[in-house]
Amino acid sequence: MGTIITFKRPDGKEASGYLANAARGNAPGVVVIQEWWGLQDQIKGMCDRFALAGFDALAPDLYRGVVVPYHDTEAANQQMTSLDFIDATTQSVRGAVQYLARNGARVGLTGFCMGGAVTIIGAAKIPELTAGVVFYGIPPEQAAKPGDVRIPLQAHFANKDDWCTPQTVDAWEKAMKAAGKPLELFRYDADHGFANEQRMAVHDREAAELAWGRATEYFKKHLG
Template sequence: MGTTITFKRPDGKDARGYLANASRGNAPGVVVIQEWWGLSENIKGLTDRFALAGFDALAPDLYNGVLVPYHDTEKANKEMGSLDFLDATEQTVRGAVQYLKCNSAKVGLTGFCLGGAVTVIGAARIPELSAAVCFYGIPPEQAAKPADLKVPFQGHFANKDDWCTPQVVGAFETALKAAGKDAEIFRYDAEHAFVNEQRQQVHDRAAAELAWTRATDFFHKHLG
């Protein structure tokens, strides 16, 4: 459904991503951020699904063409560890937001795992955003504090997550409330990465569909 495009970062460098357009013109935009595996077919499929839901959707390739097989967690961890999260957010992701803003009045940001952490950073650091939806990823506070978030925020987290743990999520939610942020947090009795239907050992269709409905409703509310 979608196609690979090149777009400009704010610093003038080129970046690549997967673009899927809604059927109508002047649709709101959603930038979709990958898991630690890279720009996988699963992420491209979710980008297509956002387009079918009425959004122009763009998934930037933060690994510049590197795609890690699902079984190779060591390599995925290495790729994620070598990523400059602030540069990725403030340059590549912001460039994707600016690209969609050319045709969309409002643009939202969403991401999964690694991309969830990038979403939180973007909600604090990308001025063109209008809303953000995070799936099971929270960055260190030196990258973005809950009090720094500047747009309406929705988060989806797994109770059986040993990376973005319930304790981390609880502290994050408490800090959001203390800062008076426009935020809602949902928890699911599922594993980390429960939305990824290509990983049958963790995929939870019921939880994924409920989270999808909540996310798209949230974006339609705040983006149009």
Template structure:
């Protein structure tokens, strides 16, 4: 449904990503951030689903073409550890936001796992964003803490998550509440990455509920 495109980062360098267009011109935009596996088919599928729901969706390729097989967590971790998260957010993600905002449309962001952490960082650092929705991902507090969030934030988390633990989610939520930030958090009795239908941890009921909540959040803030 979509196509691979090039777009400019604020520093003038080229970046690439997967763009799925909505049927209506000047539709709101959503930047979609990959898991640590790279720009997998599943992430492109999220873009396609968002396009069918009325959003122009762009997934920037943060690994520059590298895609990791789902079974190779060691390689995925190695690729993630080599990523400069601040450069990826301030330059590649911001470039994607600017690309989607070129028509004057509102732009939001969502991301999964590693992409969830990038989404939270973007909510603190990237101008031009209207709302952010993170799936089971949080950054280190020194990179972006609750008090740094500048836009409405939705969080969708798994209660059986060994990566982004319930305690970490509770602490971040408490920080958001204390700082008076606009947010909504949801928790599911599922495993990390429950939304990814290509993984054996996929939990359909939770994923469908999370998708509906994402669309409601985007509709509320982007239109």
């Protein structure tokens, strides 16, 4: 449905990503951020789904062509830890946001796992954003303090998550509320990665569809 495009980062360098356009010409935008596996077909499929829901959706390729097989957690961790999160967010992700906003459209940001953490960093550091939806990812506080978040956020977390643990989520929620930031937070009796239908070991269709419905309604409310 979509296509690979190139777009400019704020520093003038080129980045690439997967773009899926909505049927209508004046659609709002959603930038979709990958898991630590890279720009997998599942992430491209999320862009296609956003397009069908009425949004122009763009997933920037933060690993520059590297896609890690789902079984290789060691390689995925190596790719993620070698990523400059601040550069990726303030340059590649912001460039994607600016691309979708070029005709005056409102733009939201969403991401999964690693991409959830990037979404929160973007919520603090990308001025062109209107709203964000986080899926089971929280960055270290030195990357993005709750008090620095500039946009309303919705967040989806898993109660059986051993990476983004319930305790971590509770602490982040408390800090967001203490900072007076608008946050809708949902918890699901599921595993980390529950929205990824390509990973049958963790996918939870009921939780995934519930979260998807909430996310798209949230974006429609804030982006138009």
